[in-house]
Amino acid sequence: MVIVLTESGELAVPEAEVSGDALWLPAREAEAATGWVAKAEGLCKAEVCVPLPAGREHELVRGSRVNVAALWRRLGQPVVCSESGHVWVLGSSAQHRAAALHSLEAPDFTLPDASGRLHSLSDYRGKKVFLVTWASW
């Protein structure tokens, strides 16, 4: 069992295959976890397609499986995994984060209150928001 942590949350993938620094997910789970899909043009997400490297397509796509770790490295995004290979984090690059902030659109988020109820920043569109961090430490 492999757990993949991404921007969209945590996904358990029973049929994942880990081999060295490769993380092979069935196409459906690859899309669910990352939004990326294998097409004729290469690996695509929304309007963006990344062509598969000529002669080395099999490093990224084999049949209906996608090596999301290799895809992430190709995209310049951080990939880390636990020593057991059972937990993987597909992170966002500094470039991606910086581009989002450069737009000055406040990134939305959803977090729980003390009773576990979820709230999103976008719930407060139409109000000025003072977003302030604190901690028990």
Next chain:
Amino acid sequence: MWQALYEELAGRSFMVIAVAMDSREGDALPWIEAAKPTYLTLIDREHRLAELYGVVNVPQAVWIDEGGRIVRPAEAAGAYEGFRKMNRATRELPEDAARLTAQAKTTYVSALRDWVLRGAESAHAFAADQARAHLPVLTEDVATAQAMFRLGQFLMRHGEREEGDRWLQEASRRHPDSWCIWRQRAGVTELGLAALPDFWGRVDALGDKRYYAPVDMPGMP
């Protein structure tokens, strides 16, 4: 700290969202129960705000206007270096540090009030190019640190405490400016409390470097 201002400005289309950067279950709760704020208090176990907004410490704040636009990116929210001059035995502040600490607080609260009342007309609301100039500098080390922090947190929550702590340690090494990451890790090894001797050691090691980066606001020490 923000409750009084929040009540004062009630009815002005203004919300305070206070987010606890607390990864361990239950750490934030006693504080919330004691303070009983009427504004929104959320818990950010995975430090999502750090990932999205480049938050590195508490208290740091982001000002967001009615259209969801960042008006002031993450900055120290009325906090000041003064605590570094604290007498560590008595926890007393020398007079000048106490004065500057109070000045930082009132300056920040006044600026925030001014913005809530005057919106884009406020001198404290950054125009787009100014806001961009004040965005945090994000490096690939920081991005990798965030991924490692997330992995470490997951492993800690699922019983892999030793490996989890190693990832938190590596995350801190890659993102040394983040007190959020460091303080979270320090808590792990000290049975629930951030190790105070370690904390002062790390603060002292800053030397002349600021604990809270300077805030671009008139009157701010």
